[in-house]
Amino acid sequence: MSRIAILGAGAYGTALAISLARRGGHDLCLWAHSQKLAEYLTDTGENLPYLPGFTLPADVKVTNDLPAAIFEADIILCVTPSQHLRETITHIAPILTRNQVIMSASKGIEDNSFLRMSQVVGSIVKNPFAALSGPSFAHEVAQGAPSAVVIATTESSLAQSLQRDFTSPSLRIYTNDDVTGVELGGALKNVIALAAGVVHGLHLGNNSAAALITRGIAEITRLAVACGGRRQTLAGLSGIGDLVLTCTGSRSRNRTVGIELGQGRSLTSIMVGLNGQVAEGVRSTTAALGLAKRYGVEMPITEQMYAILYEEKPPREAMNDLMSRPGREE
């Protein structure tokens, strides 16, 4: 049995708490950033703003008190939006003990620093670290729909114990020692999912969507490899797997943002409509482009996505520009 603190009571943190409770055998505590949400969750058992329609099992404790949440936790599973991971870890750093394992399920890259979540954590504390990623819409994880994800850590005995801790009849866990590849796969697929949404919003058709997904995996693989990840990792769950899910699944918030951009809505009004839900790709696009420039990697889809998001480039013109690039070898 492990004591697991889940930090972040958004859709995914709540879904993982439900999944771990369903597995059984753990002592679980879910930390909500907002006191109001913690109280609402405690009173009703339902996460109405972020994951309506599911009941949090009664044995999952809910709190808004961060030190209490992590007290004596073996595993601290961070599921905050990636831009809030630094403040969360900074807050708990003084009271962390050395053996507490920090996991991150956040799929993003930090603004300005362009750091991956393992690097953000590593810049503050030296605890053992693992990343959780892969194709797993919160709603379906909460439902108990069969899903497979990957846990990445460089420590093989930790990988095995986390695999045991998270495996359940509905959640299959693979391990991988390529933390860089797994983290970048999870973060960069969001940028391509935005673009896939644009394609859909513009009614460009299935051929365009397939081309975008295929060329999308090519460019995110180029960047991940330049950053030290393995090509093979990007062909796995946290690469093609998550890319296919978010570029085609109607539950993807990143894809939905892209659809609305394609339909001509402004980014500002789309963000207001998200009501506090995070679409990580919107901010990771800037970081992805920053990394691409740092490593001299060509990322045409990401460049066009940046222009749509931040330079008011009309989506149709962006797609035309992708099509009119000079011919290439595959």
Ligand SMILES: NC(=O)C1=CN([C@@H]2O[C@H](COP(=O)(O)OP(=O)(O)OC[C@H]3O[C@@H](n4cnc5c(N)ncnc54)[C@H](O)[C@@H]3O)[C@@H](O)[C@H]2O)C=CC1
């Ligand atoms: N929703 C999904 O299906 C999946 C989400 N993820 C990842 O999980 C992470 C969290 O996403 P969701 O659970 O979907 O979030 P969400 O969009 O459902 O909710 C946003 C969450 O952010 C919290 N928050 C706001 N300000 C905060 C702060 N200053 N500090 C800490 N938390 C704060 C809110 O309280 C809320 O819990 C993201 O990185 C996302 O990419 C990963 C896999 C699946």
Ligand SMILES: O=C(CO)COP(=O)(O)O
């Ligand atoms: O990462 C996800 C599923 O694996 C969720 O994607 P969205 O954030 O686009 O909804």
